[in-house]
Amino acid sequence: MEARSSKSQPIVIPRPAHNVSRADISPNAVKVLYRLRDAGHRACLVGGGVRDLLLGREPKDFDIATDARPEQVHALFRNCRLIGRRFRLAHVQFGQEIIEVATFRACGEIGDEGDGPAVERTKDGRILSDNVYGSIEDDAWRRDFTINALYYDIADFAVLDYVGGMTDLEAGLIRLIGDPGERYHEDPVRMLRAVRFAAKLGFRLDPATEAPLHRLGHLLEQIPPARLFDEILKLFMSGSAIQTFELLRHYRLFGWLFPATERCLNRQQHHYPKTLLVHALANTDQRLAEGKPVHPAFLFAALLWEPFRERLQHLEAEGLDAHEAQQAAAEAVVQAQIRHASLPRRYSLPMREIWEMQQRLTCITGKRPLRLLVHPRFRAAYDFLLLRGEADESARELADWWTRLLAQDENGRNRMTQTATPAKKSKSRRRRKPRSARKDASAAPPAPEA
Structure with missing residues (x-):
């Protein structure tokens, strides 16, 4: 040539x-x-x-x-x-x-x-x-x-x-036209596009195109959250989510899109490949390769799961009951996230339902499990539990129980729910906080962002 x-x-x-x-x-x-x-x-x-x-x-x-x-x-x-x-x-x-x-x-x-x-x-x-x-x-x-x-x-x-x-x-080269620093300042989203094309096509970045990425992530703060939401969908729903995630973290760009998730990953002592998030991204790639649909709500449920889980544990430790803690934790995580990238209600509401269903799936006795089977969000919540089971032993045991239940006929399901051993309850009953304190906890955001 x-x-x-x-x-x-x-x-x-x-x-x-x-x-x-x-x-x-x-x-x-x-x-x-x-x-x-x-x-x-x-x-x-x-x-x-x-x-x-x-x-x-x-x-x-x-x-x-x-x-x-x-x-x-x-x-x-x-x-x-x-x-x-x-x-x-x-x-x-x-x-x-x-x-x-x-x-x-x-x-x-x-x-x-x-x-x-x-x-x-x-x-x-x-x-x-x-x-x-x-x-x-x-x-x-x-x-x-x-x-x-x-x-x-x-x-x-x-x-x-x-x-x-x-x-x-x-x-197999991704090269910016013109001066890379100037072009990234003109439109910081070009940094995300460079990563997306490198992951999607399996190309490498030209050294001059690559060099500014580590230090210009802060420019993404200038981009309207709605535009960043669209870019996130392109990044993680193009069939190469795993490679995209790894490149975003390598170039220190992921934290500008999901700062709360980045902090959680940094606290996991570099074992993030074993988390639910990576399993979820691999599952997303597999479904797209098989021509199956992927709902953005499921993807965001995985991307924000660790911040939600940490916030939930914190609120429960403060004395909120499970339902109130879930509502408050979900609201705090969503409000913190939309300051960086929009999360439309048509996706945030089913995402929150998937999270809320994780607690309901722990009820495996009586009639409640059978009622959950007909819940419109059951399948998504069950799939999410399966992903959790890939990284957590207790979640794996629960996921296996639901998998066995789904394989049974009506009589078999009745027998399973009658003989199941209920989850162990806490030895001490938490003291319920006054309503005003619960309201304050619900409105409080997650830990201060870096």
């Missing part, structure tokens, strides 16, 4: 020399590409879709870059809506599939109409909005990683490489 091209001289890989085929591209994306071309616009498939096709992988999304302005794209497609302030984009929707269309952008600071700055930055260089339009060459040089700056041109089916992306793709 040739050396990196200059900005005006891209490397052109003609159709016979690459493996990208229209047959492997979403028919809806092809439809958008051709309609833009037929309207006189330049249109290219770009980003992860091209990268994955060149690697022989099945792309998750198909993004398009064009010289058409968002308003022009909107005029061509009745099923199109314009979104975004930071980056103005066109979304062309076909049923459940959305084809994202972006106008070629440049790195300049002045708007295309000459009416002043179109790039808004914070004092430390973070980009707040960027709608400076330019050429395809400009667009390539303002993208994040070289392997994501390859274009498949629908006009002649060639792949265009302006920044050495093909060389890095063949070498």
Whole structure:
């Protein structure tokens, strides 16, 4: 492969020399590409879709870059809506599939109409909005990683490489375009993307791209919690959660996403590979590989389990009964977490139910176990108990009991619940705190964050 091209001289890989085929591209994306071309616009498939096709992988999304302005794209497609302030984009929707269309952008600071700055930055260089339009060459040089700056041109089916992306793709290298420190300051989420691509693709990080990661994690505090939540889902639900977790901790980034969990792991004397979290991440990867669904609530239940468990033990030691302690501990952990990354209620509520069910699963006598079997959250709670059993002997015994119960018919289940030995109760009854004290404990956050 040739050396990196200059900005005006891209490397052109003609159709016979690459493996990208229209047959492997979403028919809806092809439809958008051709309609833009037929309207006189330049249109290219770009980003992860091209990268994955060149690697022989099945792309998750198909993004398009064009010289058409968002308003022009909107005029061509009745099923199109314009979104975004930071980056103005066109979304062309076909049923459940959305084809994202972006106008070629440049790195300049002045708007295309000459009416002043179109790039808004914070004092430390973070980009707040960027709608400076330019050429395809400009667009390539303002993208994040070289392997994501390859274009498949629908006009002649060639792949265009302006920044050495093909060389890095063949070498298995993640390389930022431009100065890494500056690019991370522009958008700190690029640090998470670097880790995600390295884990997902099995690539190594270019030394210059890697060097700032250990010291710039604090920049993630500038990112809106809602955006970090979306990035967390991408990090841990892309099929390489274990590798992602290990890289995040290696580069000291995990603690900026889950500070309470990081503190718990640090207190476990470097034995974190044996914790429930790692088992849960491995289970997530396995389910995704098998085409099975993974609910974010289950993932977050594992990611925040250790902070919840520690807070629960602390509140019970202070005298709260089990139910109140669970409610207070869960609320404290959730409130602490959402200061760093959002956790929508549609996920936090079932997560809390999974935690609460762990205590209810300890009741293995009488009719209560049979009633639990029909609880809508039973299966998730049972699966969570199985994961706990991988790291904790007492939880393993309880999980084995429930596994045997599930294997029985109705008569067998009745016999098991009648002959089961109840869990041992504490020898001394804790003194119940006054209501005001319980309220204070419920509102109290976890230990102060570093």
